[in-house]
Amino acid sequence: MALKYAILVSLSEGPKSGYDVAKQFDESIGFFWRARHSQIYREMGKLRDNGLASAEEVPQLGKPNRIVFTISDAGRQALRQWSLEPSEPPELKDHFLVQLYGIETIDIEGVRQNLLRRIERHQDRHAEYVMKHKLLENSQSLSDVGKQLALEVGMRWEWEWVDWCTQALERLSPEAVAKMTNIVPFEQAGDR
Amino acid sequence: MALKYAILVSLSEGPKSGYDVAKQFDESIGFFWRARHSQIYREMGKLRDNGLASAEEVPQLGKPNRIVFTISDAGRQALRQWSLEPSEPPELKDHFLVQLYGIETIDIEGVRQNLLRRIERHQDRHAEYVMKHKLLENSQSLSDVGKQLALEVGMRWEWEWVDWCTQALERLSPEAVAKMTNIVPFEQAGDR
DNA sequence: CATATATATGCAACTAGTGGAATAAGGGAG
DNA sequence: CTCCCTTATTCCACTAGTTGCATATATATG
Numbered sequence: 488m489a490l491k492y493a494i495l496v497s498l499s500e501g502p503k504s505g506y507d508v509a510k511q512f513d514e515s516i517g518f519f520w521r522a523r524h525s526q527i528y529r530e531m532g533k534l535r536d537n538g539l540a541s542a543e544e545v546p547q548l549g550k551p552n553r554i555v556f557t558i559s560d561a562g563r564q565a566l567r568q569w570s571l572e573p574s575e576p577p578e579l580k581d582h583f584l585v586q587l588y589g590i591e592t593i594d595i596e597g598v599r600q601n602l603l604r605r606i607e608r609h610q611d612r613h614a615e616y617v618m619k620h621k622l623l624e625n626s627q628s629l630s631d632v633g634k635q636l637a638l639e640v641g642m643r644w645e646w647e648w649v650d651w652c653t654q655a656l657e658r659l660s661p662e663a664v665a666k667m668t669n670i671v672p673f674e675q676a677g678d679r
Numbered sequence: 680m681a682l683k684y685a686i687l688v689s690l691s692e693g694p695k696s697g698y699d700v701a702k703q704f705d706e707s708i709g710f711f712w713r714a715r716h717s718q719i720y721r722e723m724g725k726l727r728d729n730g731l732a733s734a735e736e737v738p739q740l741g742k743p744n745r746i747v748f749t750i751s752d753a754g755r756q757a758l759r760q761w762s763l764e765p766s767e768p769p770e771l772k773d774h775f776l777v778q779l780y781g782i783e784t785i786d787i788e789g790v791r792q793n794l795l796r797r798i799e800r801h802q803d804r805h806a807e808y809v810m811k812h813k814l815l816e817n818s819q820s821l822s823d824v825g826k827q828l829a830l831e832v833g834m835r836w837e838w839e840w841v842d843w844c845t846q847a848l849e850r851l852s853p854e855a856v857a858k859m860t861n862i863v864p865f866e867q868a869g870d871r
Numbered sequence: 872c873a874t875a876t877a878t879a880t881g882c883a884a885c886t887a888g889t890g891g892a893a894t895a896a897g898g899g900a901g
Numbered sequence: 902c903t904c905c906c907t908t909a910t911t912c913c914a915c916t917a918g919t920t921g922c923a924t925a926t927a928t929a930t931g
Contacts, residue, residue, distance in 0.1 A: 488886080489774040496781030506909050519776035526888060528910065551895060551909040563784060570785035574775045574793045576800050579836055581769040582681040584711035586762050589688030590825030592755060593762035601766045608768050629859040633782030636847050643839045644771055651835060655828050667821040680917075698879055718918060720881060743879040743925055 493520045495566045498558040606652045613645035685712045690750040798844045805837035
């Protein structure tokens, strides 16, 4: 239940409504932990029920009332406890790589299209991380160094993908594939 | 429902029982798509129900009977169709990076311990990918080139993590953190 | 002789996360 | 004036995946 902690991290910056947390997930923390608003509201209700945050309804003029959550000492304590637990690295999970294991059965032209598509996606994401990183580059405060480090993981990840996709496109070019299927001919053997 | 396709990829190599697929998930395809045997059996039952694979019970002496699944033409067609669909890159999801966003609230010594721990884990995984890659390095068959490419993603990923963790350990060393908290003093301001 | 391991399949209960709809009010574009 | 967007919250059905258990039997290890 890591979403719980991601929300506590968000609340540790200051009191926020579910809507605020959802918005922040879209633009910063969400780079590394995505969640839909339905799940965020649900989870924030649990934080309140478990005393990790307190909730207060704030009336607004012309807009629906906000329910503003404030992290409690117990919440802060839970966050600290969480950071002491041994954390397992995330697992590489990508159905595209699974496709590569079945490359003989699938459509290679589809793979090429997806490689091209991914190069664009990864370039875009890389640019996004670089932009966010630039906003922090001159800061040496602890909190900003933490964010810089996180963004650097993103930059490395996206960059490696761009590089790998480019290489994969070459290794799986129509010419290269034609050569490979000549070396190991199956159906073609009977055609000669 | 990508597990379905991962199983079809596994079956595209030849008929297999649930047990066989589970074993293969543990040692090759599972690098990029993990699943427990309970889920695999459940999903393979669905493949049979939907006509993507046929099942045949094979009696065995001294062991429980195996139920061997063979991919059907419809299954092969489904795989090909799947590879034509635009595939979105996987998302970077890591609660450790979320912790870095809340670095002022959490325990930095815990972060350091986790960085050291992760360096080991990533080195181990990197070694595993390199080993698997070496077994294929001289092959130029299409199927092995696909596997090589997939393993190369793993190698890049793990290597970048080792490098990043090492750098993060320096940037978050006790001395560096002491300097940062001196530059932006909060509670300390009143102590002077 | 007991225990562990490998083979082999499956169910039930649970957690996490998705997708969509409902409600409600104000503001801006056409 | 209508339509859509933004703000703001809640709820529900659904899918995917995990955990743990149950059931068998044969072989190897201690």
